Amino acid sequence: MEPTWNHTTVLLQEAVDALLDNAPVAAGTWVDATFGRGGHSRALLSRLGPSARLVAFDKDPEAVAEASRIEDARFSIRHQGFKDLGELPPGSVAGLLMDLGISSPQIDNPARGFSFRFDGPLDMRMDTTRGESVAEWLATADPQQMAEVIRDYGEERFAVQIAKAIAARRQERGPISTTAELAELVAGTVKTREQGQNPATRTFQALRIFINAELEELQQALEASLLVLQPKGRLAVISFHSLEDRIVKQFIAKHSREVYDRRTPFAAPRAMKLKALARIKPSQEEVDRNPRARSAILRVAERTAEA
Numbered sequence: 456m457e458p459t460w461n462h463t464t465v466l467l468q469e470a471v472d473a474l475l476d477n478a479p480v481a482a483g484t485w486v487d488a489t490f491g492r493g494g495h496s497r498a499l500l501s502r503l504g505p506s507a508r509l510v511a512f513d514k515d516p517e518a519v520a521e522a523s524r525i526e527d528a529r530f531s532i533r534h535q536g537f538k539d540l541g542e543l544p545p546g547s548v549a550g551l552l553m554d555l556g557i558s559s560p561q562i563d564n565p566a567r568g569f570s571f572r573f574d575g576p577l578d579m580r581m582d583t584t585r586g587e588s589v590a591e592w593l594a595t596a597d598p599q600q601m602a603e604v605i606r607d608y609g610e611e612r613f614a615v616q617i618a619k620a621i622a623a624r625r626q627e628r629g630p631i632s633t634t635a636e637l638a639e640l641v642a643g644t645v646k647t648r649e650q651g652q653n654p655a656t657r658t659f660q661a662l663r664i665f666i667n668a669e670l671e672e673l674q675q676a677l678e679a680s681l682l683v684l685q686p687k688g689r690l691a692v693i694s695f696h697s698l699e700d701r702i703v704k705q706f707i708a709k710h711s712r713e714v715y716d717r718r719t720p721f722a723a724p725r726a727m728k729l730k731a732l733a734r735i736k737p738s739q740e741e742v743d744r745n746p747r748a749r750s751a752i753l754r755v756a757e758r759t760a761e762a
């Protein structure tokens with residue numbers, strides 16, 4: 456029998472409360488852009504009214520298979536990246552949740568290749584039905600591009616050395632194909648590391664972000680949210696590292712300002728599109744219960760009626 460990997464939903468109550476707040480829940484459309492194992496979706500369904508709809512997205516076919524087990528006429532799942540959120544009718548969404556990153560079933564399944572803690576094929580794709588795996592990319596990538604990816608998405612000081620080591624190993628013994636091979640190579644290259652951190656942490660994070668185009672798709676989804684959210688519709692985004700959180704924070708800040716056009720100084724400013732509402736961290740009790748929650752930050756904003 457296939458082992459089952461569970462996902463403990465982070466900021467469950469906080470995210471659902473932020474989305475629903477005082478909103479009328481009898482009808483309307485809500486979106487869970489990152490279904491995962493459906494923790495947030497199920498909690499939302501339990502609070503939404505009989506004529507409401509919940510549309511979920513996930514890139515991962517295993518998450519989609521899990522979602523298909525939900526028997527609720529109000530719920531539907533799309534095997535699609537959230538960058539395509541803009542396909543929903545304009546102004547139709549009462550609340551949109553994004554719980555970014557990967558789920559525990561993805562990290563904990565060695566066959567997915569996300570973790571240096573288990574040996575498995577070096578894959579790391581969220582959508583295993585398309586695109587290139589990390590192993591395939593590393594087999595031919597230019598060393599300078601590898602270094603840039605590892606530096607920019609992993610904030611790794613030793614990115615150049617790691618990229619050179621990958622290229623040298625490719626020449627000497629052929630491409631890297633497993634997580635253990637990559638973890639070992641990085642450990643042999645990175646001489647110092649923050650206490651308690653595996654030397655490969657930053658490299659694995661960088662390659663995962665790159666191969667799934669995570670930051671680009673986040674930016675696209677945020678832009679699309681402005682189109683699909685209805686006035687007073689809520690945007691709630693949970694991020695797990697500073698690169699993601701910076702994008703969310705800057706996006707909300709940029710659209711929470713009135714914009715003056717310097718070429719027409721006396722014209723009325725363009726109205727803001729979002730109102731920043733909250734920045735929420737998990738409680739100590741949640742972090743003690745689920746250490747994977749420790750870096751989570753939930754940011755909440757509301758679509759304004761203007762613009």
Ligand SMILES: C[S@@+](CC[C@H](N)C(=O)[O-])C[C@H]1O[C@@H](n2cnc3c(N)ncnc32)[C@H](O)[C@@H]1O
Nearest residue numbers: 464489491492493494495513514515536537554
């Ligand atoms: C942290 S988990 C979500 C967990 C979920 N909230 C729960 O309670 O079970 C993130 C999920 O988002 C999916 N995902 C990540 N990036 C995505 C993207 N660009 N488009 C669609 N789904 C994505 C992943 O496949 C993963 O299943």
